[in-house]
Each structure stands twice: as structure tokens, then as C-alpha cells.
Amino acid sequence: MAARIRPIAARCSPAGVAACVRGVSRSFGPRTVLDRLDLDIAEGEFVAMIGRSGSGKSTLLRILAGLDQEVTGSVEVRGPVSVAFQEPRLVPWKRVLANVSLGLRAPSPDEAARDALAEVGLTELASAWPLTLSGGEAQRASLARALVRSPALLLLDEPFSALDALTRISVHRLVLSLWARHRPAVLLVTHDVDEALALADRVLVLGDGRITHSSPITQPRPRHRDHPELAALRLRLLTELGVPAGETD
Numbered sequence: 460m461a462a463r464i465r466p467i468a469a470r471c472s473p474a475g476v477a478a479c480v481r482g483v484s485r486s487f488g489p490r491t492v493l494d495r496l497d498l499d500i501a502e503g504e505f506v507a508m509i510g511r512s513g514s515g516k517s518t519l520l521r522i523l524a525g526l527d528q529e530v531t532g533s534v535e536v537r538g539p540v541s542v543a544f545q546e547p548r549l550v551p552w553k554r555v556l557a558n559v560s561l562g563l564r565a566p567s568p569d570e571a572a573r574d575a576l577a578e579v580g581l582t583e584l585a586s587a588w589p590l591t592l593s594g595g596e597a598q599r600a601s602l603a604r605a606l607v608r609s610p611a612l613l614l615l616d617e618p619f620s621a622l623d624a625l626t627r628i629s630v631h632r633l634v635l636s637l638w639a640r641h642r643p644a645v646l647l648v649t650h651d652v653d654e655a656l657a658l659a660d661r662v663l664v665l666g667d668g669r670i671t672h673s674s675p676i677t678q679p680r681p682r683h684r685d686h687p688e689l690a691a692l693r694l695r696l697l698t699e700l701g702v703p704a705g706e707t708d
């Protein structure tokens with residue numbers, strides 16, 4: 460049975476849930492990547508998912524995006540979904556403005572795209588070609604393209620991993636400001652425990668095809684890694700990932 464992506468029904472989850480996953484399994488040949496996985500993401504919640512390489516994080520994201528329906532179980536999503544991938548995936552033969560407005564169904568697509576570019580600080584690069592952008596600028600354009608569609612669920616597939624440290628901090632701040640302004644539910648897939656702790660309301664660990672750990676984070680942002688609560692949670696998450704105690708720094 461293929462996963463069903465449709466408006467959330469009361470039988471799946473209480474009101475206020477943006478995405479609901481029930482009993483979802485996905486196999487590639489003899490290998491089971493997701494095994495009867497359950498997950499709820501609340502409206503406006505910022506969730507980070509970590510796990511070892513090959514644990515199925517990006518597979519789950521693709522399922523939520525409707526890009527992979529060769530699964531069993533049920534996936535129910537409320538409202539539009541947008542994705543920002545690890546690679547910005549801008550169309551090289553279209554200028555930045557055209558990339559952001561591409562396929563956009565709005566009364567004035569270019570005007571909406573210009574507003575989105577202004578939000579990510581790229582107004583002056585609207586007519587630039589994608590190949591002339593820096594890595595951070597390209598990722599900002601990718602975020603503008605995702606947010607211009609006013610998603611109820613924003614999926615981020617390791618969008619910061621290719622950025623240098625200073626640019627990553629800048630884009631982290633941008634993502635948090637955009638999230639605070641628009642309040643979509645967010646699922647961030649990342650390998651970086653510190654990134655998850657800095658950004659998310661809740662951190663999940665994916666392992667053996669299921670959610671093996673879930674921790675809320677109550678510390679206000681901006682957060683400091685050396686805060687006792689965050690330091691303890693960091694150690695717990697690294698332990699969940701199988702990192703020995705002596706290798707956590």
C-alpha cells in the first residue's frame with residue numbers, strides 16, 4: 460500500500476499537528492531503512508532529526524515531501540510542503556528571481572519572489588545568475604524559493620553542511636528569524652548535534668528505522684553549548700548515536 464499524503468484526519472492526531480506519520484516502512488531491496496516509524500510534528504514546531512549516515516533521515520524527508528511513495532503506512536500532511544536541499548538546486552539558466560518564482564501560483568509571482576528575496580537579503584541579486592552566487596547566497600535563494608510558497612511544513616535536508624563556519628552561523632540566524640516570522644513547522648535533517656541543539660525545539664534520533672530518542676529543548680535562543688542542560692543533552696545525544704564518552708569533544 461502506498462503512503463497517503465492528504466489533509467490530517469482527527470483519527471491520526473489531535474488538532475494542531477502539521478504532519479503525522481503512522482507505521483511507515485521503506486525498504487530498498489533486502490534492506491529495511493524505515494521500520495513502522497511513527498512521528499508527529501506540531502504546527503509551528505522546529506524539529507531536528509539526527510542519526511548516523513544511512514539511518515533513513517533523508518528517506519523520511521523525501522516521503523514527507525511526497526517524493527517517495529513506495530512505502531507502507533500512512534503519511535498525512537496539513538497544507539503545502541516546501542523543501543530546501545543540501546545543494547541549492549537552482550536552475551542555472553534562470554536568473555535568481557526566476558528561480559524563486561519558478562512554478563509559483565500567485566497573482567503576481569515576480570512580486571512575491573521579490574518580497575521573498577528581500578527577506579533573505581538578496582534584493583540586489585534578483586537579476587544575478589546562480590553560478591555567480593556564493594554558497595551562502597545560493598542557499599539563501601533556496602530558502603526564499605521554499606518560503607515564498609508559504610509552507611505549513613518546511614523540510615530542510617542538511618542545507619548548511621556545505622557552508623563555511625561563519626556563513627553557517629549567519630544562515631542559522633536567518634532561518635530562525637524566518638521561522639519566527641512565518642511559523643511553519645520545520646523538520647531539519649542534520650548530522651550536526653550542535654546545530655540541532657542551537658536551532659530546534661525538539662531533537663529526534665533516528666536509528667534502526669525508528670525514532671529511538673526524543674528530547675525537547677526549553678532553553679531560550681540564542682543558546683550556549685556550555686549551558687549545563689544543553690551539555691548534558693549533547694552528551695546524551697552523542698551516546699544515542701554510539702559515540703564513546705571519550706570522543707564527545
